Amino acid sequence: MHTINQSKNKRSDSSSPLERRLGGEAALTAIFDVGKTNKKLFLFDEQYNILHEESSKFEEIKDEDGFECEDVHALTEWIKNSFDKVCSNPSFNVKAVNFSAYGASFVHVDENGNPATPLYNYLKPYPEKLKQQFYNTYGGESLIARQTASPVLGSLNSGMQLYRLKCEQPDVFKRIQYSMHLPQYLSYILSSKPTCDITSIGCHTQLWHFQKNNYHNWVQAEEIDKKFPAIFNSNAVINIANHKNNIAVGIGLHDSSAALIPYLKLFKEPFVLISTGTWCISLNPFNTTVLSDYELHNDCLCYLSYEGKPVKASRLFAGYEHEQQVKKLAAHFNTGEDYYKTIVFNHSLLKQSDRQHVIKNISSQSAMVQQSAFANRPLQNFKTYEEAYHQFMSDIIAQQVFSTKLVLANAPVKQIFVDGGFGKNDVYMNLLAAAFPGIEVFAASIPQASALGAALALHNHVQGSASAIPNLINLKYYPCKTMLSL
Incomplete structure (x- = not known):
């Protein structure tokens, strides 16, 4: 892991202008912005100026098929450690935290809250036979695409990843307690509250029926919806106690x-x-x-x-x-x-x-x-x-x-x-x-x-x-x- 820290936040007699201006009083919002390549942490003040920025990169690992994917365990530890670091710094008065992250990616957790599978790469090729089986069963590519407002994109349709998991690894599928898109999993790391968010569900996932404004019937027919937590408003928060503050944890956004x-x-x-x-x-x-x-x-x-x-x-x-x-x-x-x-x-x-x-x-x-x-x-x-x-x-x-x-x-x-x-x-x-x-x-x-x-x-x-x-x-x-x- 490579980390760049772009603000000086060590406490000393000759404190930085940033520390003197904050004085431990200004309410800050921490944001984890997780891209495929760069993972960033920002602290915003009340006027939405960026006062602190960190950037990290992680080496990819391989899933059971040898395809490269995100190291979800390294990502989890980075979120925990980075959040604890800024919250324990007396110069930073963190009042809220939220997350933005790339879509089309699920983290599946077991009954203990631990990832039950790799964080599969949305670029992973989708089996043609399984794809044909799915669309033959549920009305064809054109119908599904129009109802879910998404082109047919294979693994980029994240719902298809769950369908594949159920068909190819049924025992693993049974072990899954919750399936959360990546932004909501990042929130779960800190809040321990499983959530679903409409911005993740509604983006080229083939999960959401745009005319019915609900999960598509195939999701219910395959009982995949039972793996999803409740849908929360995108501005919802879960309050947690951390160090000196009660902190509002957002549920994450695509x-x-x-x-x-x-x-x-x-x-x-x-x-x-x-x-x-x-x-x-x-x-x-x-x-x-x-x-x-x-x-x-x-x-x-x-x-x-x-x-x-x-x-x-x-x-x-x-x-x-x-x-x-x-x-x-x-x-x-x-x-x-x-x-x-x-x-x-x-x-x-x-x-x-x-x-x-x-x-x-x-x-x-x-x-x-x-x-x-x-x-x-x-x-x-x-x-x-x-x-x-x-x-x-x-x-x-x-x-x-x-x-x-x-x-x-x-x-x-x-x-x-x-x-x-x-x-x-x-x-x-x-x-x-x-x-x-x-x-x-x-x-x-x-x-x-x-x-x-x-x-x-x-x-x-x-x-x-x-x-x-x-x-x-x-x-x-x-x-x-x-x-x-x-």
Whole structure:
């Protein structure tokens, strides 16, 4: 395990400014933000400033089939030890703790509260024969996908992991007292209270029937629902005594849902959030229409917000595509790989005819996982890096518009917010603004969005409902500067 501690919190005569300012009095909220690679601990003050941060990594282990997976025992000990450390520090007055973590992952505990299986990796291949058995029994892939608002994704449909466990390891399945998604297990480590949370159940699990607003009938038919604890509100807490404080322990949130909370708290007008990274995910919390087969084919899904409301989402593999293409551009034009960061938007470098040709062809394929049209463009056709890069981003935006319009259909919005890497990309942002001339487009900057969202979920418990939430999001407006339309 590798740990980085980014604040000095040793008590001494020459105490740090942080310690002198805290004085053991300010109410702090601790947040464990657990990703596949990095595990982080944050302490937020009452204004949601990050006062303390720790980051750890764990070596993966292998399950009984030799497939790599999270070391749930190491993770458990890190949670316990890190929490005890900050609570016992007299400089930190921790009043609440919550958790955000990646989804599609179950921890199954026995009657003694210990993990009964490995924490299986959601990337583990799913047996084709078992998959066919399941869908043949319960109405077919299309029906299940529409009812559960999730594409067929194998182990990424976490409910299918439980079905597999029951079929392949029935003795182990019988030993399970509770099955909890990872965020709720992290809460259980400290509270000893098993819980279910709607943000974990309702995110591409194939467990939840979105029209009936309950577990799907297959879950009850297989008696898998008997392994689930009661469903708690996403802002619920369990109070525990720890050192000098009574501490409110949140029940945990799926990280994608947690990252949306700051926007839902601060903006009431309908909006779409495009969260950009390896994937560019368009999230519309104001679109409650039932997913069509066409949308599911194009990798759309719905998940449930912390308020229990459907959020329609579409995905585009644009961050990965960008990473690959800028390497090719750097090699061809003999520049550094990050040269694109110096480029500012220049309307005169765009070739509208090429762009319109791309748009016409996207609808006949899944835009989400395909390479952009730029992958097939000869680089020798471009005189400069700048010209090539503008064409590349034009091709990416053509895909982005196709993807985002899937969640805009029948649910018009007034604003689009872009966070993550592309929000800092001047060419991307200007092209996006041009593509949606009737919608205000903003780059949004928010530090540690999923951790902040988990902290905000406990706002009323820590500060009371009368306490206002400060403005936590920095926005940069991009007006429509061109006459291009998509």
